[in-house]
Amino acid sequence: MTPAAARSEAKRLLALSLQDGTVAPDRVAAVIEALARRHPGHELRPLLRAYLGAVRREVARAEARIEHAGPLSAEAAKAIAGHFSAALGRPIRPVAARNDALLAGFRVRVGDDVTDLSASGRLERLARSLA
Amino acid sequence: MSDAIQQIQKAIAGLDTRAGKSNVGTIVSLADGVAAIEGLSGVMMNEMIELPGGLQGVALNLAEDTVGCVVMGDISTLKEGMEARTTGRLLSVPVGKGLLGRVVDALGNPVDGKGPLASAERYPVEKIAPGIIPRKSVDQPMQTGIMAIDAMIPIGRGQRELIIGDRATGKTTIAIDTIINQANANRVGLASGDPKFRPVYSIYVAVGAKNSSIARTIGTLEKAGAMEFCVIVAAPAADNAANQVFAPFAGTAIGEWFMENGQDALIVYDDLSKHAAAYRQISLILKRPSGREAYPGDVFYLHSRLLERSARLAGKGSLTALPIIETQAGDVSAYVPTNVISITDGQVFLQTDLFNQGIRPAVSVGLSVSRVGSAAQIKAFKQVAGKVKGELAQYRELAAFAQFGSDLDAQTKGVLDKGDRFVELFKQPPNAPKAAEIQVALIWAMQSGYFADIAVKSVQAAAAALQTHLESAKPKVLGRIRLGEKIDDAGAAELKSACDTWKRSFKA
Numbered sequence: 001m002t003p004a005a006a007r008s009e010a011k012r013l014l015a016l017s018l019q020d021g022t023v024a025p026d027r028v029a030a031v032i033e034a035l036a037r038r039h040p041g042h043e044l045r046p047l048l049r050a051y052l053g054a055v056r057r058e059v060a061r062a063e064a065r066i067e068h069a070g071p072l073s074a075e076a077a078k079a080i081a082g083h084f085s086a087a088l089g090r091p092i093r094p095v096a097a098r099n100d101a102l103l104a105g106f107r108v109r110v111g112d113d114v115t116d117l118s119a120s121g122r123l124e125r126l127a128r129s130l131a
Numbered sequence: 132m133s134d135a136i137q138q139i140q141k142a143i144a145g146l147d148t149r150a151g152k153s154n155v156g157t158i159v160s161l162a163d164g165v166a167a168i169e170g171l172s173g174v175m176m177n178e179m180i181e182l183p184g185g186l187q188g189v190a191l192n193l194a195e196d197t198v199g200c201v202v203m204g205d206i207s208t209l210k211e212g213m214e215a216r217t218t219g220r221l222l223s224v225p226v227g228k229g230l231l232g233r234v235v236d237a238l239g240n241p242v243d244g245k246g247p248l249a250s251a252e253r254y255p256v257e258k259i260a261p262g263i264i265p266r267k268s269v270d271q272p273m274q275t276g277i278m279a280i281d282a283m284i285p286i287g288r289g290q291r292e293l294i295i296g297d298r299a300t301g302k303t304t305i306a307i308d309t310i311i312n313q314a315n316a317n318r319v320g321l322a323s324g325d326p327k328f329r330p331v332y333s334i335y336v337a338v339g340a341k342n343s344s345i346a347r348t349i350g351t352l353e354k355a356g357a358m359e360f361c362v363i364v365a366a367p368a369a370d371n372a373a374n375q376v377f378a379p380f381a382g383t384a385i386g387e388w389f390m391e392n393g394q395d396a397l398i399v400y401d402d403l404s405k406h407a408a409a410y411r412q413i414s415l416i417l418k419r420p421s422g423r424e425a426y427p428g429d430v431f432y433l434h435s436r437l438l439e440r441s442a443r444l445a446g447k448g449s450l451t452a453l454p455i456i457e458t459q460a461g462d463v464s465a466y467v468p469t470n471v472i473s474i475t476d477g478q479v480f481l482q483t484d485l486f487n488q489g490i491r492p493a494v495s496v497g498l499s500v501s502r503v504g505s506a507a508q509i510k511a512f513k514q515v516a517g518k519v520k521g522e523l524a525q526y527r528e529l530a531a532f533a534q535f536g537s538d539l540d541a542q543t544k545g546v547l548d549k550g551d552r553f554v555e556l557f558k559q560p561p562n563a564p565k566a567a568e569i570q571v572a573l574i575w576a577m578q579s580g581y582f583a584d585i586a587v588k589s590v591q592a593a594a595a596a597l598q599t600h601l602e603s604a605k606p607k608v609l610g611r612i613r614l615g616e617k618i619d620d621a622g623a624a625e626l627k628s629a630c631d632t633w634k635r636s637f638k639a
Contacts, residue, residue, distance in 0.1 A: 007195060007196065053169070053196060057169075057196075109155070111170075111172065112154050112155055112156060112170040112171060112172040112173065113152065113153075113154055113155075113172075113173070114152070114153050114154070114155050114216070115150045115151075115152055116150060116151035116152070116153070117150045117151075121151050122151070125151055126142060126143065129142050129145070130138065130139065130142050
């Protein structure tokens with residue numbers, strides 16, 4: 001199976017793995033089981049790899065990964081995710097991770113887009129403007 | 132110190148405190164100077180990518196799931212899993228007069244150890260060439276200082292003239308001599324205080340050359356006092372292919388600053404053969420389909436969009452390009468040479484045979500052409516050199532009969548004798564360009580028969596003696612020629628008197 005064919009098939013499988021617009025673990029399990037039954041070993045690996053990449057990207061799109069320095073309450077994380085849900089028009093769930101290297105504030109990544117409200121980010125932008 | 136504090140305070144006051152937004156991706160593979168990055172969903176073609184460790188890259192391949200990013204720097208510091216982010220900017224380089232006398236790399240970073248550049252502006256490396264309407268016809272001379280070229284293959288400001296030949300035929304020497312000649316002319320012109328004088332600034336782009344060659348070139352330019360009017364963009368063979376691909380574009384951006392600001396510049400691309408090879412390497416690594424000689428399908432466009440940016444603009448300045456192409460075994464019908472020949476406004480073809488015969492510069496007058504022609508010559512030059520190309524063509528036709536010297540009629544012998552002397556006159560040592568007025572005077576003397584009774588092997592010495600005599604005895608006549616005046620009867624009389632005096636005292 002060519003990489004392009006694997007990518008195309010992975011897209012189709014991703015569509016089958018969604019429930020209410022989000023990736024459902026039970027559907028993913030069912031897809032993997034079906035793949036293992038239908039495809040021989042040498043075809044299965046590239047297909048699974050492409051499928052994994054597609055699922056990973058879709059999960060990242062549905063998540064707001066909030067890196068924060070200092071404490072962040074669950075309500076605050078929910079409010080941040082709610083803001084992005086409203087802006088992007090799709091459900092986004094918060095995933096918080098502490099990162100003291102940010103010094104203060106937080107940084108939110110949804111898919112490939114990063115919104116930086118941290119102190120370290122502002123200092124970096126200041127340094128770049130002085131360079 | 133207070134300046135630094137003020138600068139920091141100003142930057143803090145002007146700091147945008149809104150959220151910083153960027154688009155990121157993750158490096159999934161690294162190979163041969165190219166990073167495959169997953170993510171970067173918002174990246175644009177040719178956008179600069181910020182990589183860890185202060186490295187920069189350019190997004191050249193936008194595939195469905197990954198972005199092929201050419202890394203401009205040492206890729207060994209990167210690892211799979213590292214984050215890359217878009218910058219929202221295209222690749223740009225510092226420009227301005229602050230770069231004169233400096234050596235920079237393909238990103239515009241100084242590499243000569245002389246500290247930061249004094250430059251306030253940046254120009255994008257990739258830019259759309261001027262259209263048809265903003266252009267002006269080429270009618271101002273770009274004197275190379277090389278008689279064989281200025282007399283028979285004249286180059287104008289805003290022209291693209293290819294220098295093509297096998298290895299070690301003197302291509303780089305011609306380019307360097309041209310740069311030195313501009314510096315010499317600049318010094319004379321600026322010292323004269325003539326308000327109409329327009330200096331020419333030079334940019335030398337070294338692509339894929341040995342570091343020792345680049346160092347030698349810099350030394351030659353410094354010795355000739357040409358570095359103060361010159362910028363060197365260095366992408367040596369040790370640099371990664373991305374730097375070698377972008378270096379000519381960076382040099383062009385530097386030249387465009389002069390052109391856009393009403394000044395004249397000359398850019399030398401040494402050489403575009405290595406440039407094409409570097410582009411081929413990058414394209415193959417990016418898995419782009421390959422065509423003839425494994426070059427990608429857009430190798431013509433690579434050079435056409437580069438060279439089309441050299442032009443003369445109405446109401447502004449000009450950028451003259453001297454691209455260099457190295458042929459293999461004199462094959463001008465190879466892929467990249469034919470591409471560049473069709474793009475440029477003429478070519479100076481250097482032949483190994485001529486070089487080995489001692490005819491240096493080894494310019495093949497028959498195969499060389501300037502499509503701008505005498506429109507780019509000063510009046511005096513057109514007056515004396517207009518017939519030289521035809522006479523030398525006739526000479527070459529008759530040279531086959533030279534072995535039958537005793538059986539030739541007087542006219543044929545005359546043509547052959549004059550041709551031999553012209554060929555000898557046009558020989559020039561390297562790094563010794565001649566001013567236009569001197570060239571005109573020497574050719575005038577040749578056409579007037581002053582060299583007819585001088586032995587061929589003494590022509591060079593005779594020309595040197597005549598030059599010294601003219602510079603000391605007739606500076607005013609030379610000055611008028613330099614300012615573009617025709618040789619009128621009075622001027623011709625003065626030249627005749629000077630040549631008579633010289634001839635009386637010259638002993639071959």
